[in-house]
Every structure is written in C-alpha cells, then in structure tokens.
Amino acid sequence: MPLHTQVDESVQDDELNVNPVYVRELGAEIPRYRLPANGMLPRAALQVVRDELILDGNARLNLATFVTTWMEPEAEQLMAECAAKNMIDKDEYPQTAELERRCVNILSQLWNAPSGSQATGCSTTGSSEACMLGGMALLWRWRARRQAAGQDTARPNMVMGSNVQVCWEKFCRYWQVEPRFVPMVPGRLHLRGAEAAAQCDENTIGVVAIMGSTMDGSYEPVVEISQALDQLQAEQGHDVPMHVDAASGGFVAPFLQPDLEWDFRVSRVASINASGHKYGLVYPGVGWVMWRTPDALPDDLVFKVNYLGGEMPTFALNFSRPGAQVAAQYYNFIRLGRHGYRQVQQACRDVALHLSAGIAKMGPFELLTEGRDLPVFAFKLRDDITGYSVFDVSERLRLRGWQVPAYTFPADLTGTAVMRIVVRNGFSMDLANLLLADLRKHLTVLEHHPQTQPPPEIQRKRQSFKH
Numbered sequence: 379m380p381l382h383t384q385v386d387e388s389v390q391d392d393e394l395n396v397n398p399v400y401v402r403e404l405g406a407e408i409p410r411y412r413l414p415a416n417g418m419l420p421r422a423a424l425q426v427v428r429d430e431l432i433l434d435g436n437a438r439l440n441l442a443t444f445v446t447t448w449m450e451p452e453a454e455q456l457m458a459e460c461a462a463k464n465m466i467d468k469d470e471y472p473q474t475a476e477l478e479r480r481c482v483n484i485l486s487q488l489w490n491a492p493s494g495s496q497a498t499g500c501s502t503t504g505s506s507e508a509c510m511l512g513g514m515a516l517l518w519r520w521r522a523r524r525q526a527a528g529q530d531t532a533r534p535n536m537v538m539g540s541n542v543q544v545c546w547e548k549f550c551r552y553w554q555v556e557p558r559f560v561p562m563v564p565g566r567l568h569l570r571g572a573e574a575a576a577q578c579d580e581n582t583i584g585v586v587a588i589m590g591s592t593m594d595g596s597y598e599p600v601v602e603i604s605q606a607l608d609q610l611q612a613e614q615g616h617d618v619p620m621h622v623d624a625a626s627g628g629f630v631a632p633f634l635q636p637d638l639e640w641d642f643r644v645s646r647v648a649s650i651n652a653s654g655h656k657y658g659l660v661y662p663g664v665g666w667v668m669w670r671t672p673d674a675l676p677d678d679l680v681f682k683v684n685y686l687g688g689e690m691p692t693f694a695l696n697f698s699r700p701g702a703q704v705a706a707q708y709y710n711f712i713r714l715g716r717h718g719y720r721q722v723q724q725a726c727r728d729v730a731l732h733l734s735a736g737i738a739k740m741g742p743f744e745l746l747t748e749g750r751d752l753p754v755f756a757f758k759l760r761d762d763i764t765g766y767s768v769f770d771v772s773e774r775l776r777l778r779g780w781q782v783p784a785y786t787f788p789a790d791l792t793g794t795a796v797m798r799i800v801v802r803n804g805f806s807m808d809l810a811n812l813l814l815a816d817l818r819k820h821l822t823v824l825e826h827h828p829q830t831q832p833p834p835e836i837q838r839k840r841q842s843f844k845h
C-alpha cells in the first residue's frame with residue numbers, strides 16, 4: 379500500500395464541504411484529516427464518501443488491471459454475507475475452512491497434481507503473498523539442503539526474467555535473496571530455457587517461470603525451462619526446482635490450453651500460485667499457492683491454529699482476513715463448473731483476438747502479442763511514427779474513460795514503449811468495438827495534430843499506470 383505522510387499543519391484543519399441537505403444541523407463539522415468530535419447519520423456519511431469516490435475511474439473500463447471488476451449479484455450478495463467472517467478463525471467458522479479445503483482440492487486437479495501426492499496448498503490475499511510463500515519454501519529447502527551438507531548458505535539467488543511482476547523483486551529484497559534477472563531482448567520478451575539455466579549455480583534456490591507475463595500476456599515455456607535445468611543437473615549436478623507464477627494463467631490454461639504442460643505434469647515444478655481475483659473471477663483479494671508434495675513445504679514454516687478441538691496447519695504472512703473471497707471462489711467453481719470457466723475465458727480470448735486484429739489493421743501499430751495465451755496483448759507504434767507516442771494515445775483514450783496503460787519495457791528493452799490491453803470477464807464484443815472506434819478517432823486527431831515529444835530520456839521514464 380502507498381505510504382502516506384502526515385499532511386502539512388496549514389491544511390490539518392481543512393474541512394469537507396458538505397451539502398446542507400445531507401445534514402440535520404447546518405454547519406456540521408467534518409474535518410478532512412482529523413477524527414470529527416461527533417458523528418453523523420449513516421445516510422449522510424454514505425453520501426459524503428460516495429461523492430468523494432465519483433472521481434475514481436470506471437472499473438469496467440479499466441483495461442490495465444488483471445483483477446476482477448465484475449461479479450454477478452448473487453456472488454456479491456454472498457460476499458456481503460461473509461464479509462464479517464475472519465478466515466483465520468478456523469474454529470469459529472469451520473465451514474469457511476471446509477470451502478477453502480475444497481477449493482485447494484479443485485485446484486490440485488486443475489493443475490494436475492499427481493494422484494496420491496498429497497499436494498498441499500492454501501488461500502492467500504493474492505498472488506503477491508502466494509509468491510512470497512512459494513519463494514520462502516524454496517529458500518528454506520535450499521538452506522536446509524546446504525546446511526545438511528555442511529555448505530555455505532550466505533548467498534542464495536533466484537533466477538527469473540526481467541519481465542517478472544514486482545512481487546518477485548520484493549521477495550528477493552525482503553528475504554535477502556540475490557535476484558538474477560534474465561534481460562529481455564528484441565524477439566525474446568520473456569524467459570527461455572537456455573538463458574535461465576545459464577544463470578543458475580549451486581546457490582540458486584529456484585527458477586520462476588511466469589504464466590503469463592505481466593508485460594504482454596505471453597506464457598513462458600515451462601517445459602523448455604525444465605529441460606534446460608535437467609541438462610544443467612546432468613552436466614553440473616545442480617538440482618534447481620521451479621516455481622510457476624500462474625497469477626493469471628492458473629485459471630486460464632486449464633480451460634483454454636488443457637494440453638499445454640506447464641503445471642505439476644512437469645516434474646521439476648515444485649509449487650504454483652494463482653490469483654483467485656484475476657481469472658479466478660473473484661473480487662480482490664484472494665490468491666492460491668500449492669506445493670506438489672507436503673515435503674516441498676518445510677515444516678518449520680507451518681503454524682497451527684485451533685480447529686474443531688484439534689489443530690489446523692496454516693501458512694500465511696498475515697493473520698486476519700475476510701472469508702468472503704474464499705466463499706466466492708467456491709461459489710464460482712460450483713456456479714460455472716469446468717464448462718462455464720472455459721466459456722468465460724474463451725469469450726475473453728475471442729474479444730482479445732478481435733481487438734488485437736482490429737488494432738493491427740489500423741496501420742500505425744505493431745502487435746507484440748495477439749492475446750492467444752492470456753487474453754492480454756501488447757502493441758507499440760511503428761518506428762516511423764514520430765508525431766505522437768503511445769503515452770499520447772493512452773491520454774486521449776482517457777478522455778472517454780478508457781484506461782489503457784502505456785509503459786516502457788524493463789531491462790534491456792527500456793527504449794520500447796508499449797500499450798497493453800487486458801480483456802476480462804464483462805468486457806463485451808460491443809465494448810471492444812466502441813474502443814476500436816474511439817481509438818481510430820483519436821489516431822486521426824493525433825495524425826493531424828502531432829505532439830511535441832519530450833526528449834528520449836524523459837520519454838523512457840514516462841509511465842502511465844501498469845501492474
């Protein structure tokens with residue numbers, strides 16, 4: 379969460395300006411940065427807060443986020459009913475714990491955990507927490523292995539593409555693991571096997587493969603990376619496990635690419651995470667993490683809480699958390715079933731392919747991906763388009779409320795600026811056609827009114843929103 383700083387003394391006594399029809403006593407005082415001495419009626423409070431929030435963007439037009447922005451009324455009702463249940467109180471809310479157990483079992487099947495392997499998993503607040511837990515298990519296992527062999531444990535490292543989501547940088551910084559980023563180069567926009575293996579040594583706790591890349595929606599080749607690590611083991615003896623960050627793909631690949639091997643079918647994959655609040659179709663925040671076998675999760679990371687007179691093992695960074703999202707995840711599983719999830723994800727992919735084809739036909743853009751892996755694609759302006767940039771296009775789209783991010787790629791492609799569209803449940807073909815029409819209109823305006831571009835060094839730092 380952003381860190382907020384205490385406001386300047388000169389504005390500390392600022393008051394909110396409240397419409398007199400909301401309040402019974404005219405002149406009711408509502409300080410902006412201090413706790414008011416007295417309260418107000420619920421309706422008045424609701425109206426004041428709602429009025430403030432109308433400046434937020436329209437979540438349905440947010441094509442930047444991977445996170446669910448639409449759920450059906452029945453699911454919303456269920457979430458409201460469960461908002462007061464604390465996920466950690468297993469003893470008080472045993473049925474919520476039971477729903478979590480069912481979700482973990484459903485996911486273990488979707489991710490092809492070998493039967494009888496006792497694959498173990500849990501819910502989290504999102505993929506970031508799930509990645510932290512996956513990374514910690516790798517670190518603990520590597521350390522235990524080295525200690526048992528009487529070897530040095532001072533310099534663990536983790537190998538990943540420079541396109542990883544920021545949660546992996548956080549993991550490395552917080553747990554003092556050296557991140558070894560494989561840079562992106564033209565024509566290779568994510569991690570490949572040979573480059574991953576080349577970065578590994580005896581201190582590598584694991585390799586992270588992403589399904590799919592936050593930058594452009596493409597899947598990293600899990601089997602190829604795993605084979606390169608097999609070869610590394612044969613040649614140098616380092617047995618390096620993999621974690622698959624399937625934040626989005628964990629709920630897409632099982633339905634749209636069921637034959638693609640990226641999950642526990644690949645024996646080197648020790649753990650997998652996914653966000654229930656992305657293509658799992660639940661409002662934020664819920665994530666999932668799963669280990670192939672119980673011993674992939676070291677015992678000393680597990681804490682026991684009370685459960686029906688006994689104890690239940692838990693692994694989490696936080697303690698209290700609402701049970702609503704887990705109930706909603708289970709609701710989605712039984713509401714949609716395998717067929718329904720496939721239909722939803724297929725509809726997203728159809729829209730993504732329609733949009734990317736339409737954008738490719740406009741002329742000034744080049745596609746980096748089409749939206750065939752995740753229903754997510756990235757595109758850039760042709761090199762000879764110099765009268766405006768993707769940042770100008772993004773800003774103009776914002777005029778009608780469309781939120782389409784523009785950003786530069788990470789190392790070594792920081793000079794490449796792209797736009798990215800994430801198609802999610804609820805973004806219909808009709809909305810897609812409206813977006814295409816608006817985009818065409820804005821391109822015509824920009825072609826007739828070229829923008830003065832800042833110098834490249836500033837352009838490279840220019841970012842709109844990204845995730």
Ligand SMILES: Cc1ncc(COP(=O)(O)O)c(C=O)c1O
Nearest residue numbers: 504505506543592623625653845
């Ligand atoms: C590949 C990947 N990993 C991790 C995350 C972090 O996920 P969360 O927002 O669920 O914490 C994201 C978010 O976009 C992602 O795309």
